Amino acid sequence: MTIAHVELRTHQWSHRSPVPLPELAFQHILAAILRGEYVSGDRLDTARFAQELHMSLNPIREAIIRLRDIGLVEVTPARYTKVADFTASDSCAALSYAGVLAGTALRKALPTTAERVRSELAAHAEEIGGAVGDTSRHAAVIGFLTAVTDLIEHPRQAIHLVEATILAQCALQFSGVTRGDGVTQVRSVAADAVAHAVRAGDPDAVETAVRGLFEHLV
Numbered sequence: 001m002t003i004a005h006v007e008l009r010t011h012q013w014s015h016r017s018p019v020p021l022p023e024l025a026f027q028h029i030l031a032a033i034l035r036g037e038y039v040s041g042d043r044l045d046t047a048r049f050a051q052e053l054h055m056s057l058n059p060i061r062e063a064i065i066r067l068r069d070i071g072l073v074e075v076t077p078a079r080y081t082k083v084a085d086f087t088a089s090d091s092c093a094a095l096s097y098a099g100v101l102a103g104t105a106l107r108k109a110l111p112t113t114a115e116r117v118r119s120e121l122a123a124h125a126e127e128i129g130g131a132v133g134d135t136s137r138h139a140a141v142i143g144f145l146t147a148v149t150d151l152i153e154h155p156r157q158a159i160h161l162v163e164a165t166i167l168a169q170c171a172l173q174f175s176g177v178t179r180g181d182g183v184t185q186v187r188s189v190a191a192d193a194v195a196h197a198v199r200a201g202d203p204d205a206v207e208t209a210v211r212g213l214f215e216h217l218v
Contacts, residue, residue: 021055025063028053033072033083033170040174044073044081070163072170084170091175091218098168099214101161102148103207109151110203121147122195128213129191138172141217175218187216 029049032038046060053060064081067073071094074084084090110118124144131137145165152158190213197206 021053021059022062022066025049025053025055025059026066029060029063029067030072030166034166034173036173038083040083040085042083044083046081071167083174086171086174088175088218091171092215094164094167094171095214095217096211098145098161098164099211101164102145102214103210105148105152105157105161106198106210107203107207109148110198110201110206113151113201115201117151118198118201121151122198125191125194125198125213128217129188129195134172137217138169141172142169171218183216187213190216 029044038044044064046057046064049060049063050057064073064075068075068081072084073081075081086094106121113121121144124140124147127140128137128144131140142165145161145168149158149161149165152161190209193209194206194213197209
């Protein structure tokens with residue numbers, strides 16, 4: 001699972017063609033941030049985006065507001081926009097929130113989820129625990145959250161988790177936190193607990209396990 005999948009999920013829950021200009025602007029700016037063209041603290045040039053997309057500033061401003069509401073950008077008192085600073089505590093909070101949403105969604109969806117789908121979801125969790133290196137681990141986390149999103153029937157709730165996933169992606173990329181082997185082992189145990197609860201089809205256990213796993217991702 002790659003960053004492109006996050007962008008795809010965002011597009012899937014967006015308006016269909018013709019895509020409104022604010023949505024195009026949102027996707028354009030988001031993609032630039034996720035590709036690492038802008039990092040924490042970098043100023044975003046709205047005029048440049050308008051020129052790149054051949055549109056007025058109004059759709060760009062609407063996109064910036066949406067990105068601000070998700071938590072990806074900040075509008076400073078001086079009225080310029082920058083990529084949000086992802087400190088260790090900010091990153092932990094973003095990932096914890098994604099875990100809460102994913103755990104709640106699974107608790108509701110698991111009783112009616114087919115065994116094959118549960119097996120695939122459990123495999124995603126195991127990939128998080130067994131990932132070697134940050135890039136693989138980040139991709140595994142996004143893959144798990146995307147798989148959970150696929151189980152959500154209500155579009156607004158799905159969009160909520162997609163947005164939390166985007167924020168989690170940035171938190172993982174920009175936190176710059178490196179943990180020791182002890183945390184890696186705890187994360188592996190937590191991922192195994194999620195996989196076991198999913199395969200067992202235990203809604204309450206899986207909610208608790210998912211929340212616990214996402215507390216140990218950064």
